Every structure is written in C-alpha cells, then in structure tokens.
Amino acid sequence: MTEQYLQQGINLAPSSGRGIIDLSVNAARVAGGYDNGAVVLSTGSATNPAGAFNGGGTGNKAIFGALGYNNLPIADLESIEFVWQNVTGPGGPNFIPPTGTTATTPNLNLIIDFDPNGAGDIRVCPTLTDQLTAAISDSTGTFVNDGSNTLTYSWDGATDNILIVLAPPNPVPGGVAPNVVVAPGTQWFQNAYKWTDLVAANPDAVLVDAFSGDGGLPAGAVTPAILLTSGDSGNVTASGKYIRSFKVNGETIFGA
DSSP states (O other): OHHHHHHTTOOOOTTTOOOEEEOOBSSEEEEOOOTTOOEEEEEOOOOOOTTSBSSSOOSOEEEEEEOSOTTOBGGGOOEEEEEEEEEESOOOTTSSSOOOOOTTSOEEEEEEESOTTTTOOEEEEEESOSSSOHHHHHHTOEEEEOSSSEEEEEEETTTOEEOOTTTTTSOOGGGOOOSEEOTTOOSGGGEEEEHHHHHHHOTTOEEOOBOOOOTTSBTTOOBOSEEEEEEOTTOOOOEEEEEEEEEETTEEEEEO
C-alpha cells in the first residue's frame, strides 16, 4: 500500500503510516514528492464537458483524501490543522493583501454516516472554510496569518462548527439546531452546527469512506472520510496552494 502511494508521487508521513490519495477532477491535481513532505493543490483554467463530477459541474477541483479514518467515531475527531502558502492565484480573505473569498483557498470536507447501524445517512460536511459569509466561516475554525503569508488554519472539535450540505432543506441528523445562522438561513451554507451538539445527538455516527453522490465530488468515486480541496465544480481559476503540513488529532499526516 505504501509503495502504491509513493508511485503516485505523494509522500506518506513516516510517523503515521497513513496515506493520501489524489481524487482531483478535470484540470487539477495533487502534486507531491517534495523533500519536506509538502503537497501542492493546483487547478487550471480549462472549461470542460460535464460528466467528471457527480453533478453537472464543468470546473476544476483539486482534492486529496486522507486515508485511515474510515469508521472513526465522530466523537474521536478532535482537531485538524493545515499550514499553507499561496503559489499563484487569489489568496483569499486572510491573505495580505486580502483578495476576497475564492473557491481556490484550501478547505475541508468530512464524510459522515450519521446512521451507520440503520439504513445509513451519509452526509458531506464542509468546515474550516474561509469561503463563506464571515459569521459562518469564522465559526468553522481559526485562521492565522503569520504576517508573511504563511497561513495556519485549525479546527477544534470542542468549540468549532461544521456545515451539512443540503441541510436545509433536508433534516439535520439528530434534530440539532444551528449554532450560527445567517439571515434568512434557508440555504445550507447559511447554517453552521456545533460539532459537540452533533456528537451528542448522534452517538453512533462515524467518519466513513464512501460514495456520497455529492455534486462537487468525482463521479463514481469512493472518497476518504477527510478531504482537503481547492476549487469547486464551477472553478476556472488557475491556482496553486502549497500545503506545508496537515495534521489530524495532532498526528502529522504529511509535512513537518
């Protein structure tokens, strides 16, 4: 298994034994093999025919999946952190100078089965994103620029929120009320839910490697439970984001 990922040019963190996989769509890729263990999420500006995404998207999206978290109880996911620098393209609202929100800044998606012992209830849950309304984005993590445009984005399960794609209009697992709502709050990206509330209301829920059918993910792919992405299904902005390190629960998955 380790040999397979090394052949793809993506380093494994020697201390963890975990791996990552490139699931990028269209003119996008995850490039690895650098001597410091970093990876680059790059997207091109091509326009593409529909069909590479589950939905009708024609854009370019770089996606890496962190392997090794399938069936982890959500109560056991405590923290995620990544450190990045901009190579090219817009740097986002936390960059100096800020460029405004952009789909190309790195952000997280969690794949969660909220009903693993029943019929299954697989949801895509974005978090640690600077791409939304400030009140929502600020509730999903901490975004720190060291003053020289090395950015540390960190998520703390004890205090931070996640979003749930298409909830609303779909019901929220466990009936949890949103912790942050941006008026009018009728779209899923206008509602953020406290992680600890979701854990308490859904004690059996687990992270899961699964086919979610989400329109922003690659057609037919079983995606790992933790995804770091740049771009989206409509993105035609050329961009490069240098991810210096990535940690889950304090464990270094790659980088230093």
